[in-house]
Amino acid sequence: MPINSVIQVQNLIKQYGEFTAVGNISLQVHAGETLALLGHNGAGKSSLIKMLLGIVKPTSGQITMMGKTVTHEKDRRQINLGYLPENISLYEKLTGKEVLNYFAALKRIDKSKVLQVLEEFGLEHAQDNPVKSYSKGMKQRLGFAQAILSSPDILLLDEPTVGLDPQASLFMYQKIDELKRQGCAIVVCTHELAVVEDNIDRAFIMANGMELASGCVETLRQLTDLKVLFKGEEINQAIAEDEFLNTLAVNNQLLIHQVDKPRVMQYLTQHCGVYNFSIEEPGLSDIYHHCMNNRHQNVA
Numbered sequence: 220m221p222i223n224s225v226i227q228v229q230n231l232i233k234q235y236g237e238f239t240a241v242g243n244i245s246l247q248v249h250a251g252e253t254l255a256l257l258g259h260n261g262a263g264k265s266s267l268i269k270m271l272l273g274i275v276k277p278t279s280g281q282i283t284m285m286g287k288t289v290t291h292e293k294d295r296r297q298i299n300l301g302y303l304p305e306n307i308s309l310y311e312k313l314t315g316k317e318v319l320n321y322f323a324a325l326k327r328i329d330k331s332k333v334l335q336v337l338e339e340f341g342l343e344h345a346q347d348n349p350v351k352s353y354s355k356g357m358k359q360r361l362g363f364a365q366a367i368l369s370s371p372d373i374l375l376l377d378e379p380t381v382g383l384d385p386q387a388s389l390f391m392y393q394k395i396d397e398l399k400r401q402g403c404a405i406v407v408c409t410h411e412l413a414v415v416e417d418n419i420d421r422a423f424i425m426a427n428g429m430e431l432a433s434g435c436v437e438t439l440r441q442l443t444d445l446k447v448l449f450k451g452e453e454i455n456q457a458i459a460e461d462e463f464l465n466t467l468a469v470n471n472q473l474l475i476h477q478v479d480k481p482r483v484m485q486y487l488t489q490h491c492g493v494y495n496f497s498i499e500e501p502g503l504s505d506i507y508h509h510c511m512n513n514r515h516q517n518v519a
């Protein structure tokens with residue numbers, strides 16, 4: 220196991236009766252890394268997260284955290300782990316401060332940390348108001364605040380930004396980034412591909428309990444070989460004038476395989492003298508849809 224591998228999942232299987240929700244998944248998350256867990260509804264993401272949390276017992280396989288196998292509850296108790304569940308339900312009658320004090324007592328954390336976190340999450344002005352008076356964004360920030368109260372080594376986030384406005388989403392990912400820089404290993408379960416794309420190190424795409432593809436966005440681009448689009452006025456002109464480029468163009472568009480990108484760039488600059496162009500790369504959303512559409516062919 221690499222020295223900085225904080226979460227190590229090996230051949231993890233979860234069966235509910237005859238049904239396999241998670242089938243032979245292996246993955247690693249390193250210190251200071253954010254992994255996005257992506258997949259369709261029912262792909263097995265929550266089952267995987269619940270096994271990491273120890274809420275659901277694996278049918279077989281191994282989970283190692285901070286170098287310890289966490290098969291038994293007593294091993295797991297030594298792991299400093301934060302968790303933000305999807306649709307977290309907080310104690311609505313308690314104030315924000317009381318909620319965090321409750322979690323602080325549970326995790327044996329000094330109350331001074333509560334005040335610090337309330338301030339950090341912009342909730343100090345509402346700390347004495349009942350949670351039921353909080354907006355969706357404030358509740359989510361409070362939920363996030365309880366998850367990071369212990370300055371965890373591992374943070375598991377299930378749909379942390381669903382229903383949040385773009386600014387609130389950005390705030391969440393800034394916090395995730397801060398924790399990452401402090402060495403926290405983070406797993407984010409999400410369907411918000413456009414939001415998550417610029418905020419993760421790697422994605423793990425699953426369907427029907429199985430891994431479809433994993434890696435950083437650049438690796439996934441190479442794996443899927445989704446085409447890149449060369450754009451610009453000078454490109455259009457070059458397509459019209461250059462016979463070779465014309466053979467590459469489809470509907471007057473220069474859509475190129477990943478593997479041919481360097482060659483075409485060289486041809487454009489050195490042979491055609493075209494320097495003024497942009498390159499549109501496929502995004503995480505394109506990669507995800509490609510993986511899902513081709514999943515039965517077992518092609519990344």
Ligand SMILES: Nc1ncnc2c1ncn2[C@@H]1O[C@H](COP(=O)(O)OP(=O)(O)OP(=O)(O)O)[C@@H](O)[C@H]1O
Binds near residue numbers: 238260
């Ligand atoms: N306790 C359970 N008993 C039986 N089947 C279950 C149980 N929990 C989950 N499943 C099934 O396992 C599969 C995976 O569910 P899971 O909740 O892990 O998916 P998910 O990827 O998190 O989905 P979503 O994106 O909708 O949250 C689903 O078909 C679900 O119905």
